[in-house]
Amino acid sequence: MAEAPARRQTRQRTAVAEALEAQGEFRSAQEIYDIVRQRGDSVGLTTVYRALQAMADDGQVDVIVRGDGEAVYRQCSPSHHHHLVCRSCRSTVEIDAPDVERWAADVASQHGFRDVTHTVEVFGVCARCAD
Amino acid sequence: MAEAPARRQTRQRTAVAEALEAQGEFRSAQEIYDIVRQRGDSVGLTTVYRALQAMADDGQVDVIVRGDGEAVYRQCSPSHHHHLVCRSCRSTVEIDAPDVERWAADVASQHGFRDVTHTVEVFGVCARCAD
DNA sequence: TTCGTATTGACAATCATATTCATTTAAGGC
DNA sequence: GCCTTAAATGAATATGATTGTCAATACGAA
Ligand SMILES: [Mn+2]
Ligand SMILES: [Mn+2]
Ligand SMILES: [Zn+2]
Ligand SMILES: [Zn+2]
Numbered sequence: 001m002a003e004a005p006a007r008r009q010t011r012q013r014t015a016v017a018e019a020l021e022a023q024g025e026f027r028s029a030q031e032i033y034d035i036v037r038q039r040g041d042s043v044g045l046t047t048v049y050r051a052l053q054a055m056a057d058d059g060q061v062d063v064i065v066r067g068d069g070e071a072v073y074r075q076c077s078p079s080h081h082h083h084l085v086c087r088s089c090r091s092t093v094e095i096d097a098p099d100v101e102r103w104a105a106d107v108a109s110q111h112g113f114r115d116v117t118h119t120v121e122v123f124g125v126c127a128r129c130a131d
Numbered sequence: 132m133a134e135a136p137a138r139r140q141t142r143q144r145t146a147v148a149e150a151l152e153a154q155g156e157f158r159s160a161q162e163i164y165d166i167v168r169q170r171g172d173s174v175g176l177t178t179v180y181r182a183l184q185a186m187a188d189d190g191q192v193d194v195i196v197r198g199d200g201e202a203v204y205r206q207c208s209p210s211h212h213h214h215l216v217c218r219s220c221r222s223t224v225e226i227d228a229p230d231v232e233r234w235a236a237d238v239a240s241q242h243g244f245r246d247v248t249h250t251v252e253v254f255g256v257c258a259r260c261a262d
Numbered sequence: 263t264t265c266g267t268a269t270t271g272a273c274a275a276t277c278a279t280a281t282t283c284a285t286t287t288a289a290g291g292c
Numbered sequence: 293g294c295c296t297t298a299a300a301t302g303a304a305t306a307t308g309a310t311t312g313t314c315a316a317t318a319c320g321a322a
Contacts, residue, residue, distance in 0.1 A: 009319080029309080030308090030309075045310095047270055065198060065200060069196060084238060111258075115218075122244075124244030127242075159278085176279095176303095201278065201279095
């Protein structure tokens with residue numbers, strides 16, 4: 001049914017992965033691009049976009065599409081989870097919500113929906129930013 | 132603390148509201164723009180964007196920012212709720228999830244977050260679209 | 263090493279949305 | 293109804309993230 005994508009290990013993808021790893025928080029493609037260049041690696045912006053998307057497809061990073069439409073990426077633990085994000089400083093907390101997972105699957109199947117996915121993000125202002 | 136926005140009733144906003152009401156499903160600003168014009172009303176695209184954003188601010192419509200970054204709007208029941216959306220035909224089911232509401236508020240306050248909001252959307256393929 | 267193809271990247275193109283700013287108009291007080 | 297004023301409008305322009313193109317390059321299997 002599905003073919004192995006067969007990703008190749010390149011200098012560029014390694015650089016993007018390392019930049020993501022060093023950051024910890026959500027960053028946009030443009031930000032990752034800057035970080036990579038500051039580290040001395042030369043990677044094209046287009047390639048940064050493609051690398052991030054590939055990693056997202058492979059589940060190596062989490063993606064959030066912010067309200068302004070910009071996508072932000074973060075290296076994440078491999079298991080499915082959600083995020084508590086500070087609107088001010090963007091710091092994030094990974095959260096587990098088995099109950100919510102179950103609820104999403106249930107409510108969808110009750111309405112006859114197949115192939116179910118979901119997005120759950122909680123936003124607020126973290127204690128530090130609240131002054 | 133907060134000033135009354137003092138929205139004015141204009142021909143254009145009425146047209147946008149009616150178009151939304153007639154649709155029922157989520158529509159983008161561009162789509163609403165086309166619908167309004169097909170109905171014979173003349174409204175600028177800029178105004179459609181601003182009207183939709185104002186209505187969203189006022190809680191009269193729900194907004195979802197899709198994966199591609201485009202925002203879609205829908206006239207909604209006034210109370211807070213979430214959606215089960217068909218990826219194929221875009222039909223939506225409004226869903227209530229008091230448990231999820233409570234969970235979101237709890238997990239946020241446990242981490243010291245204030246001013247909490249959340250997004251919860253469930254996606255799938257509806258029974259009709261599944262063939 | 264060789265070869266096929268995945269990957270790269272400079273550049274142009276898209277396209278949703280924001281900004282500008284001169285003009286129009288709703289709404290409250292008279 | 294008339295005035296006044298700030299809100300609203302919209303055409304044009306700008307913005308800015310993301311995508312498409314395509315020739316050049318480099319993994320990695322054999
Ligand atoms: Mn989940
Ligand atoms: Mn709704
Ligand atoms: Zn913060
Ligand atoms: Zn459907």
